[in-house]
Amino acid sequence: MTKPGQLFAMMVTGLALVATPAAAGAAPSAQTPPTVNIVGGTQAAEGAYPWMAKLSVGCGGTLVSPDIIISAQHCFSTPGKTFTADIGKVDATQASGAGQRRTGSKYLVGTGPQKKDWAVLKLDTPYNAPAYPVFPADTRYDAVPKFRAIGWGTTTSGGNVSKMLLQVDIPLVADSNAACKDAPATEICAGDLTNGGVDTCQGDSGGPLMSPLNGDLGSTRPNEWVLVGMTSWGRGCAAKGEPGHYAQLSAMRQEVLNAITSLGGQPPVNMGGTTPTPTPTPTPTPTPSAGCTVTNTTPTAIADMSTAQSTLTVSGCDGNAAANAAVTVAIDHTYIGDLVIDLLAPDGTAVNLANRQGGSAKEIRKTYTVDLSGESANGTWTLRIKDAAAVDAGTLQSWGVNLRPGR
Ligand code: ARG
Secondary structure: OOHHHHHHHHHHHHHHHHHHHHHHHOOOOOOOOOOOOOOEEEEOOOOOEEEOEEOOEEEEEEEEEEEEOOOOOOHHHOOOOOOEEEEEEEEEEOOOOOOEEEEEEEEEEEEOOOOOOOOEEEEEEOOOOOOOOOOOOOHHOOOOEEEEEEOOOEEOOOOOOOOOOOEEEEEEOOOOHHHHOOOOOOOOEEOOOOOOOOOOOOOOOOOOEEOOOOOOOOOOOOOOEEEEEEEEEEOOOOOOOOEEEEEEHHOHHHHHHHHHHHHHOOOOOOOOOOOOOOOOOOOOOOOOOOOOOOEEEOOOEEEOOOOOEEEEEEOOOOOOOOOEEEEEEEEEEHHHHHHEEEOEEEOOOEEEHHHHHHHHOEEEEEEEEEOOOOOOOOEEEEEEEEOOOOOOOOEEEEEEEEEOOOO
């Protein structure tokens, strides 16, 4: 049995190894590293985890509000002045594309691995992610059959770090299992004890262990993951009989929230439905006009630097639309001036409604009058919203058309 002192030495070595891959294998106290695929993982889809952060200390982290990243204490054990966080990227070496780089210089930490391995880093400048994972209210999501972990850590024990964000699904190892006896009160254990092969590894520390909010590991919604743990430590990686150990967030929840408050950070955005969602500004509805008025009230996310589309279908409005057709739009966005908004007629003709007007305004509640007399009314109409500038994001709350006002 490895003594805790040796374990910590291994973890620190692991970190150094991430920063300097050339030093791999130099750890004198390390056991023979099993050759396994950590992660037995697959590459994460672009946009699946827009809140995931890669920290310059060779760790992962989770953005839970625009200026707060949750990570692990042992990632911050060598005090630095400023930490860099690449947020929302799959290839974190790519400066362009999705996501943003931020710095953070204020942080608070817990007591470390096998105790309370949490860290809270406050960003110097907020980043508004298009979605956030759920910050857990209690232990409810701590014992699911399988978790998901993600990170840029090594893909084998003692191997090289991954350039791309990888994900892996890992079975729960119960607190009652002997393999999880180190610190069951403050850790979640996960691993395939029989076969090995799926695990986090060096460089994944601080990153999230997640439970699917709706029990579905196939969910592709970035806000449907519950942050239940922070990757902490293991004896090697992905070995049979050895689970990965994750700081159990529910066991240190209040200290983490207190740390966020003392750092002056914004509280976690996604409390998983435990806090009421603010009432949105009421949306004006177009005056009903049988068959020619249709509204779509399903919200559509407008992610940073991407194009969102929402459709509605008009039937029972024979003939062409009017020269004074009305298009009503309700959008919330942290910077309205980012948006290029077009209406696409059923035949694909585009009519521009807004082209990056509105500056730093936060919402559009507007009815545009458009000459659609050249377009047949029946068919599928599309509202296309392009976010053409980095940083901000928002939501199309609803939109509608009245293709023949006054009739
Ligand atoms: N301590 C490691 C790090 O700093 C994480 C190790 C996780 N190991 C495991 N077998 N799950 O990145």
